[in-house]
Amino acid sequence: xxxxxxxxxxxxxxxxxxxxxxxxxxxxxxxxxxxxxxxxxxxxxxxxxxxxxxxxxxxxxxxxxxxxxxxxxxxxxxxxxxxxxxxxxxxxxxxxxxxxxxxxxxxxxxxxxxxxxxxxxxxxxxxxxxxxxxxxxxxxxxxxxxxxxxxxxxxxxxxxxxxxxxxxxxxxxxxxxxxxxxxxxxxxxxxxxxxxxxxxxxxxxxxxxxxxxxxxxxxxxxxxxxxxxxxxxxxxxxxxxxxxxxxxxxxxxxxxxxxxxxxxxxxxxxxxxxxxxxxxxxxxxxxxxx
Numbered sequence: 001x002x003x004x005x006x007x008x009x010x011x012x013x014x015x016x017x018x019x020x021x022x023x024x025x026x027x028x029x030x031x032x033x034x035x036x037x038x039x040x041x042x043x044x045x046x047x048x049x050x051x052x053x054x055x056x057x058x059x060x061x062x063x064x065x066x067x068x069x070x071x072x073x074x075x076x077x078x079x080x081x082x083x084x085x086x087x088x089x090x091x092x093x094x095x096x097x098x099x100x101x102x103x104x105x106x107x108x109x110x111x112x113x114x115x116x117x118x119x120x121x122x123x124x125x126x127x128x129x130x131x132x133x134x135x136x137x138x139x140x141x142x143x144x145x146x147x148x149x150x151x152x153x154x155x156x157x158x159x160x161x162x163x164x165x166x167x168x169x170x171x172x173x174x175x176x177x178x179x180x181x182x183x184x185x186x187x188x189x190x191x192x193x194x195x196x197x198x199x200x201x202x203x204x205x206x207x208x209x210x211x212x213x214x215x216x217x218x219x220x221x222x223x224x225x226x227x228x229x230x231x232x233x234x235x236x237x238x239x240x241x242x243x244x245x246x247x248x249x250x251x252x253x254x255x256x257x258x259x260x261x262x263x264x265x266x267x268x269x270x271x272x273x274x275x276x277x278x279x280x281x282x283x284x285x286x287x288x289x290x
Contacts, residue, residue, distance in 0.1 A: 003056075003085045008078035009064025013086050015053035019045030023092045024288060025083060026052040029101020030203050031170060033059025033194055035187050036100065039277035040284070047289060048096075053086055055079050055102060057202020059194050067154075067205035070213040074205035076102075076109035076129075077217060084114055096288050098122035098233075100273060102206060105129055105214075108256070111228040112221050120288055122233040124280075125242050125270050127249070128256050130218035133211050139245045146173055150207035157204045158197075166195035176270065177239065183268075183275040227258045233287040234263035235280070240270040262287065 003011040016034060024044065028036045034052035041050055056063035056079055064073050072078065083106065087095050094117050099107030104123045111118050132140070141148060150157045161169060170191055175181050181188055221227075234253050236242040242249060243265050253261045264283070268275035 001086055001089060003082045006078075006081050006085070008068065008075070008081065009066065009073045011056040011064070011082050012062040013053050013056065013082055014060040015051055015086060017049065017051045017090065019048055019050045021046075021048040023087065023090070023095040024048040024050055024284075025087060025095055025097040026050060027055065027083065027097065027099035027103025027106050028052075028058070029099075029103050030058070030206070031173065031191055031195060031199070032101075032187075033190065035059075035190055036271070037273055038187065040273055040281050043281050044284065047285060051087065051090060051095075053083060055106060055206075056082050057206070058102075058199055062198070063202050063205075065201070067208065070216075071205050071209035072213045074202060075209045075213045075217070076106045077113060077214075079106040079206075080110035080113055083110065084117060087117070093117070094119050096120040096122075098124065098284065098288075100124035101126060101270070105210075108228065109214075109217070111230060111232075112226055115229050118230050120231045120233075121228065122235065122284065122287060123253070124234075124272050125236045125240060127242060127246050127252060128218070129210055129214055130222055131252055133215050137245055140241065143176060143241050143245065147207055147210070150204045151211060153208075154204070158200055161200045161204075162197060166192045170195060174271070176241070177244075179239070179269045179275075183271055187274065222256075227256055229258050231259055231287075232257050232261050233283065234261055235272055235283055236263070236265055237269045237272055237275070238265035238267055240268070242270070 026037045054061035104126045273280045
């Protein structure tokens with residue numbers, strides 16, 4: 001689906017949709033695409049009309065070649081506006097949304113910028129962007145080496161990521177804490193296919209935006225007490241960095257939400273929807289069906 005320039009360059013968003021019930025938008029993270037939801041979509045389609053979309057520049061979506069001033073074209077605001085346009089074109093003025101990783105950060109921004117559009121939100125395995133950059137931890141920096149690499153100025157990270165085989169890089173990135181890659185044996189080769197110059201450039205711009213324009217927006221909202229107003233579910237991997245490094249996940253998120261946050265640790269690592277699909281489905285049905 002083509003998205004016109006809304007101040008952040010044009011985009012073409014790849015998506016899949018189907019199912020019966022109220023609309024539920026699913027947004028993936030890095031270095032993935034909409035297929036990260038494949039294990040849970042068949043069950044969810046019995047309860048919701050699912051729209052699983054690739055973020056701009058990720059998967060088979062296309063974003064602008066120019067990252068823009070202060071990387072604004074790959075900000076979570078730009079990504080959120082893409083998805084709002086997608087949902088409007090699909091005929092939905094309001095909807096529920098679930099996001100993982102970068103998709104969760106897009107979800108957070110969407111809930112702040114488009115309060116009238118989002119009825120419920122699920123945020124999977126992240127801490128707020130502002131919290132990360134204001135409460136940095138040594139263990140986080142050691143584990144999130146890709147953040148610190150990809151945020152470096154163009155074109156150092158692009159060249160470094162392009163110089164190694166996709167399989168090598170993705171295995172190192174996705175098998176943290178010794179978890180292996182068994183959870184994505186059906187999707188890994190698709191992630192490899194999508195690891196190319198287009199997605200590398202887009203994802204680097206995404207990570208450059210995080211401590212720059214994204215953080216500026218987050219600080220402005222935090223200082224003005226603008227919070228997520230819709231009911232919010234927060235899930236995190238108890239064996240992953242979010243649970244191990246940051247600890248008090250719910251209470252941190254409560255500072256960014258006006259309503260009581262519900263959530264739980266799932267017995268897995270970072271990739272909750274692929275590692276523990278049954279648990280993810282149960283949490284989603286209990287939350288979104290109420």
